[in-house]
Structure formats: C-alpha cells, structure tokens
Amino acid sequence: MIAPTIRVENLRCGYGKRVLLDDINFSIEAGEVVTILGGSGCGKSTLLKHLIGLYKPMSGRIEIGGDDFVGASGALRERILRRFGVMYQSGALFGSMTVLENVRLPLESFSDLDEKSIDLVARLKLRQVGLEDFAAFLPSELSGGMQKRAAIARAMVLDPAILFLDEPSAGLDPVTSAGLDALIRRLAEIQGMTIVVVTHELASIAAIADRAIMLDRDAQGIIAVGTPAELAEHTDPRVRRFFLREPENHLTGS
Structure with a gap:
C-alpha cells in the first residue's frame, strides 16, 4: 500500500505556550490539490509553517512520503526538504x-x-x-x-513532488487570479504534482481544489473536510457562513 504524500496525526501547534491548533488529523494523496482555508486568525499560515518545517509542533506527527518529518535530522531531513517547494505569499x-x-x-x-x-x-x-x-x-x-x-x-x-502555495491569489485582481488558478490546475494535471494551497478566496477554492480542509479559530482545529461543493452545502453554520459569505449575526439572529 502506497503511503499518502502527507499524513498529519494528532498535531498540536502554536507559539510559546499558546496553542493555536490542536488534534489536527488529515492525509493528502499523491496528485491531489488540497486547499487549507478558514477565516482570519484560524491558523492557516501556522499550519503551513509547521508542514514545511519552519516550526516544530508541540506534539504530533507529520509524515512526508512516509517519513517522519518532525523527528528527522541530518541527511534524512534534507532529503525530505527536497521533496517539496514553497511559494510564499509575497513571492x-x-x-x-x-x-x-x-x-x-x-x-x-x-x-x-x-x-x-x-x-x-x-x-x-x-x-x-x-x-x-x-x-x-x-x-x-x-x-x-x-x-x-x-x-x-x-x-x-x-x-519537487509537493508544492506548497501560501495565498497565491492575495492582492491580485479577479482576472489575474483566475489565470493563476488555471496554472495551478494545469501543473497538477500535467506535472502530476501534489499541491497544498493556503487561501481564503472562494473563487480559487472552487476552481482548483479536489478537497478542502477548513480550520476554525474558536475550535482550534479542523471543522470540515470535503470537496468544495460538499463544504458549500455543509450543515455546520460556521462552514455555511464562510461559503455563503454571510455575517455571523445573519444566521444567529442577533
């Protein structure tokens, strides 16, 4: 059985003693385009920084191609790092x-x-x-x-086998953003790359993602996983608010 390109198990991460994300579990298969999404402050960038090894988690496991990334050092860590490329938000x-x-x-x-x-x-x-x-x-x-x-x-x-993209559409006009989305899909399909995209842009999520992982700040973790269409129809009000672009008081009546 082929191991997932990325597997995250029981991950807890934050800064200092402050926990931002807890009990994070998901896997990403080879060739998938997966978006990590959620509102401001939900931990999207924090999760990305842990996935690419900029920070070490408080606890839990991150596997890249079946290898333990968190515990890796020396030559093994260098080999794991060569398996992915990163595009940062600013370029x-x-x-x-x-x-x-x-x-x-x-x-x-x-x-x-x-x-x-x-x-x-x-x-x-x-x-x-x-x-x-x-x-x-x-x-x-x-x-x-x-x-x-x-x-x-x-x-x-x-x-690299994996491409991490941090807010690729940030600051772009809709036409330019759509062109970038098309490029990301083409790379996934023609190059066979696994692509992980941190974004909150609804149009991009719908255009590029095979699956989406949604984080929530108050929950300190994942509240939904599925295709963009599945998340758009999700019954959780937090997910619905995000995909329908509704203010919180619209659904609560307050």
Whole structure:
C-alpha cells in the first residue's frame, strides 16, 4: 500500500505556550490539490509553517512520503526538504536578481548541474508558467501576478513532488487570479504534482481544489473536510457562513 504524500496525526501547534491548533488529523494523496482555508486568525499560515518545517509542533506527527518529518535530522531531513517547494505569499523574490537568476538559485545551491543545464532547466520552468519572455526582467518590473508565477517557477525548479502555495491569489485582481488558478490546475494535471494551497478566496477554492480542509479559530482545529461543493452545502453554520459569505449575526439572529 502506497503511503499518502502527507499524513498529519494528532498535531498540536502554536507559539510559546499558546496553542493555536490542536488534534489536527488529515492525509493528502499523491496528485491531489488540497486547499487549507478558514477565516482570519484560524491558523492557516501556522499550519503551513509547521508542514514545511519552519516550526516544530508541540506534539504530533507529520509524515512526508512516509517519513517522519518532525523527528528527522541530518541527511534524512534534507532529503525530505527536497521533496517539496514553497511559494510564499509575497513571492519572496530577490529584488536585485533577474527573474531567471531567481529561478536558477535553487539549482545552483542544491544540484550538481553545469551552468548550461541550470540555465536550460530554469528557462523551461519559466516557460511552464508563461514567463519565458521575461527572464531578464527584475521582479520590480513585473506585475503582481507575474511575480507570483515567477515564485512558482522557482519553487518547482528542483522538481519537487509537493508544492506548497501560501495565498497565491492575495492582492491580485479577479482576472489575474483566475489565470493563476488555471496554472495551478494545469501543473497538477500535467506535472502530476501534489499541491497544498493556503487561501481564503472562494473563487480559487472552487476552481482548483479536489478537497478542502477548513480550520476554525474558536475550535482550534479542523471543522470540515470535503470537496468544495460538499463544504458549500455543509450543515455546520460556521462552514455555511464562510461559503455563503454571510455575517455571523445573519444566521444567529442577533
């Protein structure tokens, strides 16, 4: 039996002694596009930071490709880290480097490829996100959506099995956001990548997600898991409020 790409068991996480998420359990299969969603302050970014190893959980287990990520160290941890790429919300591109130089950077740091091969692979990734003609541009010369695409290209350049995207549509207009959603679906379908997306954008959730995991701040955990259509019809008022964009007092009558 093939292990899920990601398995989270009994995860508790927070900062210092403050618990933000507790008893988190879910798995993500290879090739799935899964969104992590919820209202402000529910712990979406906190969960992502733990999934990619920026923070160590208070307790619980995170498996990446069947390996214990929380307890891993040394060479094993490095191998696990190479299995995924991350696009941060801001894009986190280096402003003094061209788009091509930004995408080349992981290959220069973590591969044994020669200069010609590094350049070829980096340009291929830019082509996959539609930026082959912008290789020599600085990030400041690109639109917000193009910066996000460049960041995705950099996250993909080492051919990871998993792609983590943090609020990819944040700050984008609806048309640009829709184009980015289409790119994410295409990468999942053509590249066979497992993609985990943190977002609160309803249009993006409906467009890209095979499944959605919804967090709630007061519950300190998961309150719903399912397809976007299933969550839109969910009986939990907290889930309904989110998907119907209804203020809390609309359903409570207060």
